[in-house]
Amino acid sequence: MSEKEMEASNKEMITFSDEIVKAQKEAAAKEWECFVDIFRRNDRKEELLFEPLDLVKNTAIHVLARSGNKQCLKELLQMLPKTKQLEALRKPNYEENTPLHEAVLFHDDPKMVDLIMGFMPSQPDKDALLEMKNNQNETVAFRAARYGRLRVIKYLHGKLQPRGLQSSKHFQPNIYGGRERPILHTCVLNFSFGAAIWLLKNVDKSLAKEKFMVQKKEKENTKIVLQLTCLKLLAKMQLAFESTGTLEMGLTKRLLYELLPEDGYESELEDDAENNSVKIARDEESSQPNDGNKKTTKSKVGVFSRINYAFWKHAKDRFSFIGKIWDQKKRHKFAEQLVKLLLDIDEESWKQYPLVPFNEPIALSLEFPGNVTEKKEDMKLINRVEKEERVKKLLEDKKSKKKLYSDDKVGIMWKSTLFMAAASGIIEVVNLIVGKYPEAISYVNEDGLNILHVALKYRQLEIYEFIEKTSAFELLTQRISKDKRTILHQAGSMEYYREQGLAGVAYQLQCELEWYHRVREKIPKQYLMHADEDGLTAGDLLDIDHAEMHDEAKQWMKETAQSCSTVAVLIAGVVFAAAYAIPGGNEGGRPVLRTSSAFRIFTIMDVVALATSLGSVVMFLSILTSSFDLWEFHRALPRKLKWGFAMLFFSLITTMLAFAATILLTIHMEGNKSSTTLAYSLAFVIVSIFGLTQFPLYKMVEDQVKAMKKWCGPKSTKSRSNKS
Known part of the structure; x- marks a missing residue:
C-alpha cells in the first residue's frame, strides 16, 4: 500500500477513548442509567458528548435519541450549557442524520420529538432543525413517513402552524x-x-x-x-x-x-x-389551504x-x-x-380510454398432424441454426410492423396498472379498477393482449374467475393477439409457468390440463383450429410445451404405482394369514372366542382390510398397464391413483384395528372399557396422521365433494321447480 493510500485510510479510522468504550458496553447492554453516569462523573463530559460513539459517528445524544429513553436523554442534554445544546442537536453523524432523525427510526413517540424540540431556543431554530436533510435528502418528517411513524407526523403537522407540513419543504424526493x-x-x-x-x-x-x-x-x-x-x-x-x-x-x-x-x-x-x-385540506392543483374548519369524519362502524x-x-x-x-x-x-x-385522485386520467384495435383474423391450420413432430424437434433446438434464423426473422418482422396506436402516457398507465395487477394475482386492485371504471376490462395493449390473456398467461385463477363473471367475458374470449395467439394458446403455453403446490408432477400436469380444458369449453369452436404465427394450434402448443412435464409425470406415476402396489400386496398377505391364525384358536372347527364383540370386530376388520388392499392392487395394476396418454392425466389416471390411495389407507386403518382387537382378545381386556377405547383411538389416530401427512387424500375428497355439488345442484333445482 502506498503512502497516499495509507494516509487516506488513516483519515477514515476512528479511535475510541476508554470512557467511550465503557459507554459502548453500557449501550450494548441497554443500561441507560449507567450510560448517563459515565458522562455525568467525567470532567470532560462536554467534550465526550461530541465524540463519536460508534462507526457511524453517532454521538451519545444520537444513541439515546434512538433508544427511546426520554428521561436519560433529557439528563444528558442538561449536562451541556444552553449554548451547546443547539449545537449537539444539530450535529450530524456520518450519514448526516441529526439526533431527531435517529429518534424517529425505531419509535413512533411524539413525546420524544417534543422533548428534543423543547431544547430549541426559538421557532426559527425549530423550523431549521426540521428542514435539515441527511445524505439521502430526507428531512425528519420524510424519515418519519418512510418508517410509518404516523403519530410523529401528525405531531409535527400540528406544530408547524398555520400551514403545517409542506411537500415543497419537508417531502422532497x-x-x-x-x-x-x-x-x-x-x-x-x-x-x-x-x-x-x-x-x-x-x-x-x-x-x-x-x-x-x-x-x-x-x-x-x-x-x-x-x-x-x-x-x-x-x-x-x-x-x-x-x-x-x-x-x-x-x-x-x-x-x-x-x-x-x-x-x-x-x-x-x-x-x-x-x-x-390540524387538518389542512389542499386543492389538487393548488398548494393553498382550503377552509380548515372541516370536521374529522369518524368511521361509521357498528357497536x-x-x-x-x-x-x-x-x-x-x-x-x-x-x-x-x-x-x-x-x-x-x-x-x-x-x-x-x-383512483379517486387521478380520476381524470382514467376517464381517457384508448380505442380497442382491430382484432387479428382467424388463420386455420391446414397442416397434417405428422408435421407437429417436426415442430417439436424445432422447438427442442435440434437444428439450432435454423431455429436462430427463424427467431431473427420473426424479430425483424415485428420491428417492421406499425404499432396499433402510439405508446402514450395513458396506454402505459393502463398496461402497467391493470395488467400488472392481473399478472400478480392481486384481485383487490383489479376489482377496484374495474368496479370504478367498468370499461377498463376491455383494454387491449399494443401487443393485442387483453386482461384475459394476461390472467391465463400467469395462471391467475382468481383473476380468471372474476373476469368470467363479467358481461364482457364472451367478447374477451375472441381476442387474438399480435402474435396470432388466442386465449387457448395462452392456456396451453408454459412461457410463464410456475410450479403449483401439488403432491407430484402428475397432479401438476392435471392442473395444466384442467386450465386448458376449462378455457376450451369457453372459446368459439373455430378457434380450436386457429394457428399462431409459428403455425401451431393451441393443441400443438400444449403438446410441445408440456412434453417434458408429460415424461416426468409418466415416470412419477409408474414409480408411485409400483411402490404402493408392493405395500398393498404385503398388507393383503398379512391379513390373509391372520384369517387362518385367529386369536384363541379353534374348537371343533369353530372359533373359541366367537361370542366376543372384540372377535367380531377382528373378523370384520380383517375382511375389509383384505378386500381394500386387493382393490388397491387392482387400481395400481390398471395404472401400470395404461397407455399414459397426455389426456389420461386429466381425469383417468389421477382418479385411479386417488382411489388406489384411498383403499390402501383404509386397509392400513382396518389392519391396525384388527391388530388392536387381537391384542385385546389375547390379554383379556374386554371388561376394561377405558383401555379398550384408548387402544382403538391410538390405532386409528396414528394411521390417520400418517395418511394425512404423507398422501394427498384430502384432494380426492375435495374433488368428490365438488363433483357431487356439480351433479346434485341442478337436479335439486329442477326437483324444486317441478314441485312448485
Whole structure:
C-alpha cells in the first residue's frame, strides 16, 4: 500500500477513548442509567458528548435519541450549557442524520420529538432543525413517513402552524441509488400505507401523480425504461394485499387472521388530542389551504365491530404473535384503501380510454398432424441454426410492423396498472379498477393482449374467475393477439409457468390440463383450429410445451404405482394369514372366542382390510398397464391413483384395528372399557396422521365433494321447480 493510500485510510479510522468504550458496553447492554453516569462523573463530559460513539459517528445524544429513553436523554442534554445544546442537536453523524432523525427510526413517540424540540431556543431554530436533510435528502418528517411513524407526523403537522407540513419543504424526493424517489413511493416500498394515506389527505394530493423514474444505464447514455406511479407500484406488491399476501400462512395463523376485525383500522389515521393535529385540506392543483374548519369524519362502524376491534387491539398489545398478524392485516386494509384513494385522485386520467384495435383474423391450420413432430424437434433446438434464423426473422418482422396506436402516457398507465395487477394475482386492485371504471376490462395493449390473456398467461385463477363473471367475458374470449395467439394458446403455453403446490408432477400436469380444458369449453369452436404465427394450434402448443412435464409425470406415476402396489400386496398377505391364525384358536372347527364383540370386530376388520388392499392392487395394476396418454392425466389416471390411495389407507386403518382387537382378545381386556377405547383411538389416530401427512387424500375428497355439488345442484333445482 502506498503512502497516499495509507494516509487516506488513516483519515477514515476512528479511535475510541476508554470512557467511550465503557459507554459502548453500557449501550450494548441497554443500561441507560449507567450510560448517563459515565458522562455525568467525567470532567470532560462536554467534550465526550461530541465524540463519536460508534462507526457511524453517532454521538451519545444520537444513541439515546434512538433508544427511546426520554428521561436519560433529557439528563444528558442538561449536562451541556444552553449554548451547546443547539449545537449537539444539530450535529450530524456520518450519514448526516441529526439526533431527531435517529429518534424517529425505531419509535413512533411524539413525546420524544417534543422533548428534543423543547431544547430549541426559538421557532426559527425549530423550523431549521426540521428542514435539515441527511445524505439521502430526507428531512425528519420524510424519515418519519418512510418508517410509518404516523403519530410523529401528525405531531409535527400540528406544530408547524398555520400551514403545517409542506411537500415543497419537508417531502422532497429522497436520493436512492443516484435517482430521486418520491415520498409516496418510499412509503409504499416500506409498507407504510397508513402514512401514505395520511399525506394524501392532509398534505398534498398531487403527491399521487409523482413518478419514480427507473433508469438503465447503457455506456455513456442513460435510458429511461419505466415510469412508475404509486398505483403501478402497488399493482406489483403481492405481499401488500390479502389475496396474495396470506398464501404462505399456516392454518393457525390463517384462522387468527380471519378472526381479526375487518373494520376500525382507519381510526388510527384520524387526528387525536395528544398530537393537537390540524387538518389542512389542499386543492389538487393548488398548494393553498382550503377552509380548515372541516370536521374529522369518524368511521361509521357498528357497536359490535367497535367492541370486537377494542378486544383484539388489547389482545395484540398483550401477545406479540397476535400483534404481528394484526399489523399484517392492518397493512392489507390500508393498501386497499390507498388504491381507492389513488383512483379517486387521478380520476381524470382514467376517464381517457384508448380505442380497442382491430382484432387479428382467424388463420386455420391446414397442416397434417405428422408435421407437429417436426415442430417439436424445432422447438427442442435440434437444428439450432435454423431455429436462430427463424427467431431473427420473426424479430425483424415485428420491428417492421406499425404499432396499433402510439405508446402514450395513458396506454402505459393502463398496461402497467391493470395488467400488472392481473399478472400478480392481486384481485383487490383489479376489482377496484374495474368496479370504478367498468370499461377498463376491455383494454387491449399494443401487443393485442387483453386482461384475459394476461390472467391465463400467469395462471391467475382468481383473476380468471372474476373476469368470467363479467358481461364482457364472451367478447374477451375472441381476442387474438399480435402474435396470432388466442386465449387457448395462452392456456396451453408454459412461457410463464410456475410450479403449483401439488403432491407430484402428475397432479401438476392435471392442473395444466384442467386450465386448458376449462378455457376450451369457453372459446368459439373455430378457434380450436386457429394457428399462431409459428403455425401451431393451441393443441400443438400444449403438446410441445408440456412434453417434458408429460415424461416426468409418466415416470412419477409408474414409480408411485409400483411402490404402493408392493405395500398393498404385503398388507393383503398379512391379513390373509391372520384369517387362518385367529386369536384363541379353534374348537371343533369353530372359533373359541366367537361370542366376543372384540372377535367380531377382528373378523370384520380383517375382511375389509383384505378386500381394500386387493382393490388397491387392482387400481395400481390398471395404472401400470395404461397407455399414459397426455389426456389420461386429466381425469383417468389421477382418479385411479386417488382411489388406489384411498383403499390402501383404509386397509392400513382396518389392519391396525384388527391388530388392536387381537391384542385385546389375547390379554383379556374386554371388561376394561377405558383401555379398550384408548387402544382403538391410538390405532386409528396414528394411521390417520400418517395418511394425512404423507398422501394427498384430502384432494380426492375435495374433488368428490365438488363433483357431487356439480351433479346434485341442478337436479335439486329442477326437483324444486317441478314441485312448485
